[in-house]
Amino acid sequence: MSSFSLIRAACVALLLGGCASLSPPPAPPSAAAATPQARAPHPDAVVKEAWISSAHPEDELDSLAVWPTEQGGAWVIATAKSGNQLLVFDADTGQRLRTVGGPGDGPGQFRRPNGIAVWGDTLFVVERDNHRVQALSLPDFTPLGFIGAETLKVPYGIWVQETAPDTLELLVTDSFMADFRAGLLPPRALMDQRVRRYTVSLPPEGGLSAVETGSFGDTGDAGMLHMVESIAGDPAHERLLIAEEDRRVGSTLREYTMDGRYAGRSLPVFDADAEGVALWDCDVDSGWWVATDQTRPTLFRVYDRASLAPVGTFSGQVVADTDGVALYVAGTPRFPDGALFVQHDNRALAAFDLRDIAAALHLHGACLP
Structure with a gap:
């Protein structure tokens, strides 16, 4: 990997999937889901947006990555x-600079793309309705191959880390249900498949190979991932x-260890x-950490990284x-100390x-002036 690619790799954008549905399937019934979208409590601060893009309501924008x-x-x-x-x-x-792809199941095509992540010059796109992750090279978006098509059921979010030179680990959330419309969860014994691991090799000469290396998810009441979407990691x-998006148990962020064990803590609902x-x-x-509480207006919750x-x-x-x-910390001419890019109301950034x-x-x- 070139030195420039290593810089890019250090600035990997986390994606993080958002709420989606099967064209779309109704959310599981709950008292919270039956009420209007929650309004945010009074925030500690109001921060003016640096920019808001033009609106694209027909596209239903969701997750973001930065290259x-x-x-x-x-x-x-x-x-x-x-x-x-x-x-x-x-x-x-x-x-808006360009669009990429269109509906279909071939290389360079997508069905209900959701989570997205960048590592170096490789882009990973989670396709919920094609039940796979598609890898493409940047900046030309040349398709490199597919990951997880044999095992993924209803994938949403993705997080990527480097484990060795030219070798990555992908963690992909899989929010399959026994019955979407009834809000029926899979049997408890299957809840250990909520996050799937893949080892991906990207040799310098080109191409891609991937193998699934396991899955995880707690099957106990406290740590179970009922409806899972976004995922992000901190190896340090x-x-x-x-x-965890199921409001019947309280939507929150659950803390897991890197080896896939529930750490015994979830953030307040x-x-x-x-x-x-x-x-x-x-x-x-x-x-x-910066986390999104999907209220109107959006409430962004900030947590100390260590504690x-x-x-x-x-x-x-x-x-x-x-x-x-x-979140992009490397800096640009307009944002020399970095920026937080967010999706707005399903139609803009x-x-x-x-x-x-x-x-x-x-x-x-240390990262602030």
Whole structure:
């Protein structure tokens, strides 16, 4: 991998899947789901959006990833669930640059794309209705191959880490149900398949190979993943945060270890759905987590990276009903200390300058001026 690719790899964008449905299937019945979308409680701060893109309501935007360009800027790549394609935006301006793909099950085609992640110059797209992860090379979006088509049922979110040179581990959430319309969960014995592991090799000469290496999910009441979507990891603290979206048990983020064991802790219940989650890392082991509470306006919850103690909440002036987020710390001409990119109301993207968030919540760290 080139030095430039290593820089990109260090800035991997977490994707993080958002709430979706089987064209779409109704959410499981619950008192929370039967009420109007929750309004956010009063946030600790209101942060003005740096930009909001043009609206694309027909595409039903969901999850985001960031790829740094050779020119020093970056692209924000968004999955479009109803459009069955990807949309590419300029990270500094929010300008829509291009669309990629279309409906189908062939290479370069998508059905209900949801979670998305970038590692180096490789893009991974989770396709819920094609039951697979598709890998493409950047910047030309050349298809490289498929992952998990033999085992994935209803995949949503994805997180990627490097485990050896040219070797990655993919964790993909799989929110299959016994009966979607009735809100019926699979048998308890199958709940250990909520997150699937894949080892992916990307040799320098090109191509891709992948093998499934197991699955995990707690089968006890406290740590079970009933309806699972977003997932993000922090190897420095041996931690995974996984979004539990079933409001019947309380939507939250559950803490798992990197080897797939429930760590015995879940964050306090969110007001609406726990959606996108991203790590804001300042150095080897300090920084914060930013998580989406899908309220109107969206409430962004910020936690200390090491302790998971809450450090504050903020909302934008406009952003609402957010699914996916991507946090980019490498910096661009407009955002020299990084930015948080978020989906807005299923139809647009928005950006927050990390300096503005830090100032509003009085955050201090090695990554801040």
